[in-house]
Amino acid sequence: MKATCWMGKRRVQVEEVPDPKILNAQDAIVKITSTAICGSDLHLFNGFIPTMEKGDILGHEFMGEVVEVGRGVKNLKVGDRVVVPFPISCGVCLACQAGMFSLCENSNPNAWIAEKIMGHSPAGVFGYSHMLGGFAGGQAEYARVPFADVGPLKVPDELTDEQVLFLSDIFPTGYMGAEMCDIQRGDVVAVWGAGPVGQFAIASAYLLGAEKVIAIDRFDYRLQMARERAGAWETIDYEKLDVRDALLELTGGRGPDKCIDAVGMEAHGHPGIYAYDRAKQALMLESDRPIALREAILNCRNGGIVSVIGVYGGFIDKFPMGSLMNRSLTIRSGQCHVQRYMKPLLQRVQNGEIDPSFVITHRLPLNQAPRGYDMFLNKEDHCEKVVLQA
Amino acid sequence: MPIAADSTRRYASSYGERRVASYPSTQTWGRRWDDHHREAGNGSEQGTEARARGLGWFSIGLGLAQIAAPRAVARLIGVSENDETKNTMFALGLREITSGIGILSRPQASGWVWSRVGGDLMDLALLGKAMSSEDNDRGRLAAATAAVLGVTVVDFITGRDLSREGDGTERPRGGPRPGRGVHVTEAITVNRPVPEVYDFWHNFENLPRFMEHLESVQVTGEGRSHWKAKAPAGASVEWDAETVEDRPNQLISWRALPDSTVPNSGSVRFREAPGNRGTEIIVDLQYQPPGGKLASLIAKLFGEEPGQQVKSDLRRFKQVMEVGEVVHSDSSIFRGTHAAQPPEDLNEVELLGSAKHQTNFSPRQESTATTTSR
Numbered sequence: 001m002k003a004t005c006w007m008g009k010r011r012v013q014v015e016e017v018p019d020p021k022i023l024n025a026q027d028a029i030v031k032i033t034s035t036a037i038c039g040s041d042l043h044l045f046n047g048f049i050p051t052m053e054k055g056d057i058l059g060h061e062f063m064g065e066v067v068e069v070g071r072g073v074k075n076l077k078v079g080d081r082v083v084v085p086f087p088i089s090c091g092v093c094l095a096c097q098a099g100m101f102s103l104c105e106n107s108n109p110n111a112w113i114a115e116k117i118m119g120h121s122p123a124g125v126f127g128y129s130h131m132l133g134g135f136a137g138g139q140a141e142y143a144r145v146p147f148a149d150v151g152p153l154k155v156p157d158e159l160t161d162e163q164v165l166f167l168s169d170i171f172p173t174g175y176m177g178a179e180m181c182d183i184q185r186g187d188v189v190a191v192w193g194a195g196p197v198g199q200f201a202i203a204s205a206y207l208l209g210a211e212k213v214i215a216i217d218r219f220d221y222r223l224q225m226a227r228e229r230a231g232a233w234e235t236i237d238y239e240k241l242d243v244r245d246a247l248l249e250l251t252g253g254r255g256p257d258k259c260i261d262a263v264g265m266e267a268h269g270h271p272g273i274y275a276y277d278r279a280k281q282a283l284m285l286e287s288d289r290p291i292a293l294r295e296a297i298l299n300c301r302n303g304g305i306v307s308v309i310g311v312y313g314g315f316i317d318k319f320p321m322g323s324l325m326n327r328s329l330t331i332r333s334g335q336c337h338v339q340r341y342m343k344p345l346l347q348r349v350q351n352g353e354i355d356p357s358f359v360i361t362h363r364l365p366l367n368q369a370p371r372g373y374d375m376f377l378n379k380e381d382h383c384e385k386v387v388l389q390a
Numbered sequence: 391m392p393i394a395a396d397s398t399r400r401y402a403s404s405y406g407e408r409r410v411a412s413y414p415s416t417q418t419w420g421r422r423w424d425d426h427h428r429e430a431g432n433g434s435e436q437g438t439e440a441r442a443r444g445l446g447w448f449s450i451g452l453g454l455a456q457i458a459a460p461r462a463v464a465r466l467i468g469v470s471e472n473d474e475t476k477n478t479m480f481a482l483g484l485r486e487i488t489s490g491i492g493i494l495s496r497p498q499a500s501g502w503v504w505s506r507v508g509g510d511l512m513d514l515a516l517l518g519k520a521m522s523s524e525d526n527d528r529g530r531l532a533a534a535t536a537a538v539l540g541v542t543v544v545d546f547i548t549g550r551d552l553s554r555e556g557d558g559t560e561r562p563r564g565g566p567r568p569g570r571g572v573h574v575t576e577a578i579t580v581n582r583p584v585p586e587v588y589d590f591w592h593n594f595e596n597l598p599r600f601m602e603h604l605e606s607v608q609v610t611g612e613g614r615s616h617w618k619a620k621a622p623a624g625a626s627v628e629w630d631a632e633t634v635e636d637r638p639n640q641l642i643s644w645r646a647l648p649d650s651t652v653p654n655s656g657s658v659r660f661r662e663a664p665g666n667r668g669t670e671i672i673v674d675l676q677y678q679p680p681g682g683k684l685a686s687l688i689a690k691l692f693g694e695e696p697g698q699q700v701k702s703d704l705r706r707f708k709q710v711m712e713v714g715e716v717v718h719s720d721s722s723i724f725r726g727t728h729a730a731q732p733p734e735d736l737n738e739v740e741l742l743g744s745a746k747h748q749t750n751f752s753p754r755q756e757s758t759a760t761t762t763s764r
Contacts, residue, residue, distance in 0.1 A: 003731070005729070005731075017731045017732065018731065018732045018733060018734045019732060020720070020732040021732055021733065021736055023718040023720075023723060023736075023741060024715060024717060024718055025714070025715060026713070026714075053721070053727055053728070053729045053730065054729060055729030055730075055731055056721075056729050056730040056731070057720075057729075057730055057731055072714065090709075090712065090713050090717070092581065092712050092713060093581055093708075093712055094579075094581050094667055094668070097581075105708065105712075106705075106708065106709045106712055106713050106717055107717060109717055109718060109719045109722035110719070110721075110722060111702075111705055112698050112701060112702055112705075124719060127730065130721060130727075130730065133719045133722075134719045134720065134721030134722055134728075134730045135719045135720055135721075135730055136719075136720040136730045136731055136732060137730070144720065144732065146717065146718075
């Protein structure tokens with residue numbers, strides 16, 4: 001089959017690789033119809049996530065048709081149309097039973113690597129480094145999906161691929177980012193990053209009852225999408241305005257009640273701060289650039305909540321712990337427990353409350369995946385979200 | 391509105407409550423564990439430990455000198471001061487500091503003291519090489535060599551004593567005794583009831599389903615078993631073992647028979663996890679690795695750390711108990727590193743615990759229950 005492979009820093013290629021095979025009784029093989037490039041794939045592309053091997057198949061947002069099931073699969077059959085959540089979760093360990101699917105205790109065969117970097121290991125993830133399992137990803141023609149009865153969600157025929165594909169990651173991720181804010185009546189929510197996850201965080205904050213949502217980014221077209229499609233009340237271009245001044249004015253001097261970091265480890269910011277963190281990152285003195293996170297913490301109102309859904313890989317520097325502690329801030333974070341959100345969010349799509357396809361700007365055939373990575377990285381042609389059709 | 395919010399809050403709060411409920415018992419457990427450690431110390435151990443601490447501080451001091459003033463150190467030992475010397479000094483300084491910090495910060499410092507012995511041997515080799523160069527001061531080099539030889543003896547004696555003493559924790563009778571070869575303790579929590587976990591382990595023939603280095607175990611008689619394990623370079627080793635103690639739902643311990651070629655012993659303890667979380671199991675293993683201490687040190691340098699192997703085995707044990715089989719990724723089925731790509735042919739890869747044991751797969755009831763309740 002054809003698959004998008006990581007070949008080194010800033011290098012992906014569509015290669016001919018062996019077809020997936022059933023390795024565990026609860027596996028299913030899915031013939032992929034639609035798959036997407038995620039912002040977090042760019043961290044892999046740029047070489048910031050350790051433990052990648054040349055030839056690793058990328059991709060963790062995908063859907064398609066079940067073509068084979070292992071003998072332990074009960075609820076899926078050949079021909080079912082499914083969306084696959086990005087965390088691989090067994091459904092029976094303590095974490096899964098508590099709904100913390102991205103912390104599955106059984107799905108990472110390389111847990112020992114993650115343990116060395118993070119203390120304990122999270123779940124395995126499709127196409128996202130060997131530290132998170134070494135699973136082949138879904139930017140391919142076929143994928144092997146472990147625990148097929150636990151993860152994949154059957155979707156109704158009347159919904160198009162584009163309407164349901166993002167249930168695999170970015171819609172639930174944005175939604176969980178908003179849910180962790182514990183939104184109360186009258187809350188003003190600020191969202192750093194108007195990429196696809198940021199867009200869903202904005203839309204979800206409104207679904208969960210936020211009064212006003214403010215989006216912060218540096219690309220006009222993304223801020224425009226935030227206003228016009230996700231419904232943001234105000235937007236701040238941090239290259240044109242001082243974020244702190246703007247937020248103080250917009251919130252009557254209080255600061256946003258809830259702040260969402262939808263940026264993660266490769267943040268940009270004011271040239272001086274950016275240069276500082278970029279240099280430390282290049283010298284391996286920190287692995288991640290926490291510019292958005294610092295700003296979210298420092299700007300959040302006293303007693304507010306900072307919700308972190310942007311991906312971080314390792315260690316950061318100059319973390320404003322004094323601000324967090326003295327001002328009674330709460331910080332919440334996590335890779336999305338996608339399995340927990342798929343059904344309720346599918347219901348919202350079916351109800352017509354949201355059509356997640358609004359973030360798509362580009363559609364390419366699978367064999368043009370490398371072009372998709374370049375466009376997405378360089379924000380060419382107002383690129384927001386690339387969907388690959390297999 | 392909140393179909394989603396309700397369902398997720400329920401998940402979140404149930405997890406939260408369970409965690410809070412367990413705090414007091416965790417603390418009690420922690421205190422008892424600490425007490426064991428304190429009570430275990432005795433006079434001679436304290437002497438060795440003081441000597442080890444001295445070596446730790448010596449390492450850090452020497453390392454700092456090598457990094458801060460490489461040329462002065464080079465002069466002192468009679469090596470000519472050039473850029474190459476400076477770089478070598480810097481690397482040696484880093485090594486010294488690492489050993490020093492390791493000795494001072496690890497509850498069980500013997501491994502780090504052995505790293506000093508390795509470092510001493512490296513220093514002696516470098517000094518020998520330096521002797522052969524015309525540029526260096528041979529008188530000073532000879533003095534430096536004598537000093538390093540002296541330190542090597544102290545390091546060796548300290549390392550040996552520390553290894554003999556073990557780490558002082560109480561071990562079950564018949565379980566591993568301190569001071570012989572490699573000793574490993576690892577723990578994991580399995581989300582199944584104690585009797586089920588105990589029963590599975592009690593049948594030693596189940597062990598190769600999750601222990602990567604075991605080929606087979608055959609029960610040969612009352613309390614007797616025959617073990618076959620993989621050895622380096624495709625060879626295998628075999629031995630007979632006897633069960634030393636068997637307390638249902640609490641403890642099993644075993645050891646190789648005295649004439650075994652691979653002296654080893656082990657024990658596994660079972661206890662109920664707090665808050666209905668299943669079973670905590672704690673494994674102690676002790677063995678003389680083929681090739682002795684040096685081989686195991688080298689293995690450690692290349693990532694084959696015994697503690698990590700045992701922990702990975704326990705993780706697979708948890709998978710077999712909870713999921714029904716060992717969980718594979720596209721790369722984990724290959725020996726060594728391999729791209730995350732499907733295998734060309736299933737016959738070429740090793741499917742521990744599933745290919746060999748096709749008939750044993752039994753999916754858990756909860757698997758279906760969880761899915762339907764979502």
